[in-house]
Amino acid sequence: MPADIQWSRQLLKRYGHAAAAHNDYPPVGPLQQGFAALDLLRALRNGSRPLHLAVSLPLMRGALSDRYLACLGREIELLSCHIGADQPVQRIHLSRGAMNTGQLHSLLTQVRQRFSVHALAFGDDSVEVDPAQADWTSMGALRELGFNHVSIGVMDAYSPAAGVVVDFRDPRKTRWLIEAARTLQFASVNIDLGYGRTWQSLTSFRRKLAAIIELQPDRILLFDYAYPPQRYRSRQRCSTCEFATAPDKQAMYQHALEQLDVAGYCYIGLGQFALKDDPLAAARENGSLQLNALGYSCQPSADLLGLGVGGISQIGTLQLHSRRDLASYQSQLESGQLAVFYGRNCTAQEQLQSTLSAALLRDGQADLQAIEASFGALARNYLSACQPALEQMAADGLLKLTPQALRILPAGRLLVGAVCKVLEQGRTEPVAMRRRFGAF
Template sequence: MSTTPVSEPMAIDSRSGSAAIIATEPAAQNSNHSCRDADLISKYDVSGPRYTSYPTALQFSETYTEATYRQQAQVNLKQGIAPVSLYVHVPFCQNICYYCACNKIVTADRSVARTYLDYLHKEISLQSELVGKYRPVTQLHLGGGTPTFFDGAELTELMHLLASHYNLSDSEQREYSIEIDPRTVTQDSLALLKGLGFNRLSLGVQDFDEQVQRAINRRQSVAMIKTLTETARLYQFKSVSYDLIYGLPLQTPASLAETLATVIDLSPDRIAFYNYAHLPQRFSSQRAIDRLDLPSAQQKIAMLALIAEQLTAAGYRHIGMDHFVKPQDELARAQQAGKLQRNFQGYSTSLAQDLVGLGVSSISSLHASYAQNERDLDAYYQRLDRGELPISKGVELTVDDQIRRQIIVQLICNLQLSIASIEKQFAIHFSEYFSQELLALQLIENDGLLSCEGDKVIIHERGRPMLRNICMCFDRYLPQGATASFSQTL
């Protein structure tokens, strides 16, 4: 799997890659996991956003144009040498995975890569003039589609293009990551990626069960993953992350337990466990999945509990909604210190204020706005042929949006909200500004999922599966009937 750069709503958010800390005792220590409570499951199993952005992509509009983006970039240029993050989207895949909700183009025609790289060059040139080519790039992420659809020469060319238009970092602290479809790389590919400056790998594992792999049209052996993991260690990548999915067709708690045991044995540094959301009306490839093969909401909740129990028992720390990391990992330390951050690329310790998305459908986050590139490849090419930035839509955040975004980030990253910090940052009186939202939180507190203590809202471990529901209390756009477009929260 790869990750779509950020568009909400999405069925699978790979990184998915997404805020003072308290409250998070390991799930394994909590045998009374609330998610086994059938009443609570049905009460909280509603449609809702994953909050890879706030406002979500549903609020993006075409009134946000290239001119708006250029204005935002001007504010940005004043930031001088503030760090910046880059995301590059490579949309091509060799094969279709049935569960996929990413923006991708499945093709066997390798020549499309050459054309795409030429257009990326145009966009990289335009963007670097706007967003400050001297700002250090502390984070770089290649996602897709399948970034390794590019061969070694093309990946090398891409990195040289980026290096000649941006201030790529050689700091040990940089986070340069790439999504890997294990079926498309060799051990030599990993050596090349290390040489090109990548220090983090994300392997799309999904599930090890053969029946499940057949049902999702993604066959890859344990041996293949094991070899790549060991090779990555040999080349001293800073971290190897596995992307896995629960809720897939033919998956059962028992089969998932076996996959988890294999994962624990292979010992990746980080694990992202995404919730498969079946939205065949939105994602045509999902129509190949028989809905009767899908686990029930109750089974999915049992899987969620199993994931937390097995991984925490194996020593992993549960981060945010769906990530697990080893205790010595910097994400674990950041969460303990209340400094965990999240953007479209996932959780991070050193997030730059601004993110520039490059490539078809990519999303940028500049100053107080989000901007999305054309989602259609031809439209993306045509805009660049005219010398334009391929911005198709976006949203400028109001102050209210910024307040709510900050609250949601705190809740999702740190499972705690510091009311005092919000009051200080935005000069508001929280209980007056959010009187209705506090009433909604009270109802969730009555269910034992969180506590409002003094100037803190603290989400309990048993409330972690309902994190999206809790964030929804602060989403002012949901009452406008948007929920049907989102995936189920549980």
């Protein structure tokens, strides 16, 4: 077990569910329907921070992908004319999907022509690939298009027969993709590694983990199938009976922590691990680590602009989602309208909560005096509402709370999401806080 992590079955049983439910950051509050594209355009015109572009590509081929590409092009045109030249795009992130090299080249040409893409972005763009859709040729094409960080999903077999345990025995395709990435000089390779389905046993998971560790990817994202990363949620339709029991999940999780530590991986947070010489590990040590909806990053803080179906944007205090069904998204764009539909303006309290959570998830501590200097009396009142639950967590050894700072202790490293969950409730009355978090 890593020296800065303390394993406690009792604390995992008490706080683990709340921690797992906070796997995605930033948390998305209740969104309202009917947000107008004007809200997004106004936020872009008034924005001053650099941008990260996240392009969503669904799985489709042929004429369907041509139609989708045309809609993406229209969306790029509608948005780019509202972004100033002093707002550089620092990073382009491409989600999993199926487009041929020519289509991707056309898409990225449009992006780089219409947006002020920072020179550094060409060496720091990231892409998700599906092993079923990728090979050496497609990896080479992605590298030539400027992508330098790749994330590979390593999923077990889909829809196994009832009662059948699926064994991960053949890592050859994953090995080929990692070898391709290294030969093509990608800066980093991340593997998404899931656990906790009923058709996994501890033995089969051990084999799967050992096969991945042997390949030595730069980064590994370990996630519970019950709380998958955002990019898998549109594909996963599972009932609770398809997930392993809590003891089985804990056994897999503990084994992964122990083996990844032995293999030289550092725990960054939110299930993300990185080799000790990876820039993410260095950024965590020197306090320069950043975090947004795309995960941990070494790049400076930026706003997020989502393109494509289900795109997620965070521009200043505005959170927006585009339509999530493909037909509606394409219909909107083909009629010349942006497909923005769900949204919310974050209140000052929500901004405070986000600031606190981000500090804990990045640095493992929050400077309460600096936060109070920024938010004034709001911060004092907010933390006062959280005080009973935070004091209980302090008594349980998860954190240390003083008037100056909130610091996560080794017993809380794996449960920081539960602390963030408490901080989300700072707008409620102390009595309600005690009722919700005072006893588990």
